[in-house]
Amino acid sequence: MGDGIFSQVSHVRTADEVSSQIEDLILEGVLRVGDKLPGERDLAEQLGVSRPILRSAIKDLESRDLLVTRHGGGTFVADVIGDVFSKTMLELIADHPKATDDYLEYRRDVEAVAARYAAQRATDDDKALLSAIVERMETAHQKSDPSEEAAIDVEFHQAVCECAHNVILLHTLRSCYRLLSNGTFFSRDLVYGFPGARTKLLEQHRAIYDAIMDGDPDAASQAASAHMEFVQTCKMEALKADAWANVSKLRKKMRST
Amino acid sequence: MGDGIFSQVSHVRTADEVSSQIEDLILEGVLRVGDKLPGERDLAEQLGVSRPILRSAIKDLESRDLLVTRHGGGTFVADVIGDVFSKTMLELIADHPKATDDYLEYRRDVEAVAARYAAQRATDDDKALLSAIVERMETAHQKSDPSEEAAIDVEFHQAVCECAHNVILLHTLRSCYRLLSNGTFFSRDLVYGFPGARTKLLEQHRAIYDAIMDGDPDAASQAASAHMEFVQTCKMEALKADAWANVSKLRKKMRST
DNA sequence: ACAAAGTGGTCAATTATGTTGTCCACTTTT
DNA sequence: AAAAGTGGACAACATAATTGACCACTTTGT
Numbered sequence: 001m002g003d004g005i006f007s008q009v010s011h012v013r014t015a016d017e018v019s020s021q022i023e024d025l026i027l028e029g030v031l032r033v034g035d036k037l038p039g040e041r042d043l044a045e046q047l048g049v050s051r052p053i054l055r056s057a058i059k060d061l062e063s064r065d066l067l068v069t070r071h072g073g074g075t076f077v078a079d080v081i082g083d084v085f086s087k088t089m090l091e092l093i094a095d096h097p098k099a100t101d102d103y104l105e106y107r108r109d110v111e112a113v114a115a116r117y118a119a120q121r122a123t124d125d126d127k128a129l130l131s132a133i134v135e136r137m138e139t140a141h142q143k144s145d146p147s148e149e150a151a152i153d154v155e156f157h158q159a160v161c162e163c164a165h166n167v168i169l170l171h172t173l174r175s176c177y178r179l180l181s182n183g184t185f186f187s188r189d190l191v192y193g194f195p196g197a198r199t200k201l202l203e204q205h206r207a208i209y210d211a212i213m214d215g216d217p218d219a220a221s222q223a224a225s226a227h228m229e230f231v232q233t234c235k236m237e238a239l240k241a242d243a244w245a246n247v248s249k250l251r252k253k254m255r256s257t
Numbered sequence: 258m259g260d261g262i263f264s265q266v267s268h269v270r271t272a273d274e275v276s277s278q279i280e281d282l283i284l285e286g287v288l289r290v291g292d293k294l295p296g297e298r299d300l301a302e303q304l305g306v307s308r309p310i311l312r313s314a315i316k317d318l319e320s321r322d323l324l325v326t327r328h329g330g331g332t333f334v335a336d337v338i339g340d341v342f343s344k345t346m347l348e349l350i351a352d353h354p355k356a357t358d359d360y361l362e363y364r365r366d367v368e369a370v371a372a373r374y375a376a377q378r379a380t381d382d383d384k385a386l387l388s389a390i391v392e393r394m395e396t397a398h399q400k401s402d403p404s405e406e407a408a409i410d411v412e413f414h415q416a417v418c419e420c421a422h423n424v425i426l427l428h429t430l431r432s433c434y435r436l437l438s439n440g441t442f443f444s445r446d447l448v449y450g451f452p453g454a455r456t457k458l459l460e461q462h463r464a465i466y467d468a469i470m471d472g473d474p475d476a477a478s479q480a481a482s483a484h485m486e487f488v489q490t491c492k493m494e495a496l497k498a499d500a501w502a503n504v505s506k507l508r509k510k511m512r513s514t
Numbered sequence: 515a516c517a518a519a520g521t522g523g524t525c526a527a528t529t530a531t532g533t534t535g536t537c538c539a540c541t542t543t544t
Numbered sequence: 545a546a547a548a549g550t551g552g553a554c555a556a557c558a559t560a561a562t563t564g565a566c567c568a569c570t571t572t573g574t
Contacts, residue, residue: 004295004303005282005287005288006278006282006295006300006303006304007278007304008303008304008305009271009274009275009278009304009305009306010274011271011305011532012269013560013561014266014268014560014561015560015561017266017267018266021263021264021266025262025263030262031262038261038263039520039521039522040521040522040523041520041521043263046261046263046265047263047264047265047266048265048266048268049266049561049562050561050562050563051562051563052524052525052561052562052563053560053561053562055522055523055524058522069521069522069523070521070522070569070570071521071522071523071568071569071570072520072521072522072523072568072569072570072571073521073522073569073570073571074520074521074522074570074571075521075522268561270531270532271531271532272531272532296549296550296551297550297551297552298549298550306532306533307532307533307534308533308534309532309533309534309553309554310531310532310533312551312552312553315551326550326551326552327540327541327550327551328539328540328541328550328551328552329539329540329541329542329549329550329551329552330540330541330542330550330551331541331542331549331550331551332550332551
């Protein structure tokens with residue numbers, strides 16, 4: 001505002017409007033890492049702009065590492081998940097089991113917040129997406145495939161987080177899921193392979209899911225905390241059993257010669 | 258949204274952006290009926306657009322009766338206060354005293370709502386404007402000029418309404434103030450001329466003002482209701498006193514011959 | 515393995531929109 | 545009464561966006 005009540009007109013260029021729209025879709029998690037955008041000719045039509053203008057916007061987004069294009073291959077959402085920790089710090093963390101405990105403690109609290117928000121804010125579309133994931137989770141459970149179940153686990157938590165409609169929460173937890181998925185802290189199979197864990201985890205996911213569907217923030221928060229506490233306990237017990245199995249195996253090896 | 262996640266780009270023209278900004282200023286009461294806009298050359302500079310573009314916007318606003326321009330004279334905000342009632346209905350109302358009672362009943366309830374919102378929502382700038390009006394009101398009171406006080410009365414209620422930050426409330430009450438100001442219901446001087454009324458009205462206005470300044474919605478609502486009830490009582494008593502004065506005058510006339 | 519289809523990359527010609535600058539005529543202010 | 549400020553109009557120019565065409569790479573289908 002100058003000295004009067006009028007403000008400067010924005011003069012937004014068309015290409016910048018396109019950039020802004022695509023940015024928002026990435027920020028909100030509607031467009032995710034690896035997603036392929038429609039071809040330029042089709043996308044220009046959907047946006048109602050000319051191809052050179054769209055290309056200008058894509059160039060801008062590429063220069064900011066939000067998109068990558070391949071000549072003849074298409075346009076994709078770049079790997080935009082930030083790295084919470086540097087590589088050096090990750091190496092330190094991997095060598096210190098206490099960091100895993102701290103990580104689980106952090107996630108217990110933050111997942112509880114996410115679940116609470118999800119129960120308060122999930123839209124009907126959000127709930128439909130969540131329902132589809134839980135259905136796939138139950139199907140995988142019946143096939144007794146811990147790896148498949150573990151993969152859907154991360155997808156479920158990501159979906160809960162999207163229901164929370166807080167982009168900072170979404171991206172910070174996403175970075176954590178990345179670390180979990182690539183085994184920086186511990187192998188998820190360690191938890192899923194634990195006897196009886198698969199059934200328990202499914203129950204807990206259903207409890208979170210039911211609370212969100214019921215719109216019950218307290219129940220959702222409690223279910224999320226209980227779930228993370230169980231995962232923490234499982235990890236500790238599984239590590240012990242692993243150690244015991246290793247000792248038994250060594251004993252057997254010693255005795256059979 | 259078509260079949261995808263992308264939406265059509267708006268392609269807003271500069272002139273339309275200017276129109277929209279001026280519309281908003283009128284709607285929010287920042288620009289009021291009769292206000293003169295800056296000259297075109299100056300305004301174009303403040304908005305950061307060219308004069309032909311500004312003129313195009315003004316033409317648009319003129320065609321929708323939001324602005325009026327006079328060649329060589331300037332550009333003004335048009336009379337945008339709507340008429341709640343048609344002329345025919347106004348004539349009916351003027352002939353039916355009960356309508357005045359209904360009007361005061363309506364205002365008592367709606368003014369209470371406005372005062373409540375004002376107490377909740379008034380910004381520091383709002384409060385500064387309100388303080389200036391109350392100061393002028395007190396000055397007029399000391400000058401013992403009921404007409405001046407009555408004029409500031411409407412200004413005070415309008416300012417309270419602006420503090421409520423609800424444009425529908427603002428414009429509907431404005432239409433009502435218009436009817437009050439032009440004597441459709443009753444003469445405001447009837448109320449202000451009533452013995453002791455001036456002091457009482459000032460006290461009541463201060464009570465509303467103090468509650469808004471204190472951010473107390475309940476107190477503001479109650480003060481506004483009490484104020485309108487008092488006005489209603491005054492109007493009735495003043496009408497009776499008028500009738501009595503007329504009778505006494507007739508008696509004196511009969512007895513002095 | 516090859517051809518067709520789909521993709522990104524580039525750019526000239528054209529159209530649309532906005533700006534600059536100038537001049538006229540009316541109204542207000544000094 | 546003159547000067548200053550205002551709205552009214554418009555041509556020339558600049559900028560932004562669209563249209564249309566063609567090239568080269570990649571993916572898909574046969």
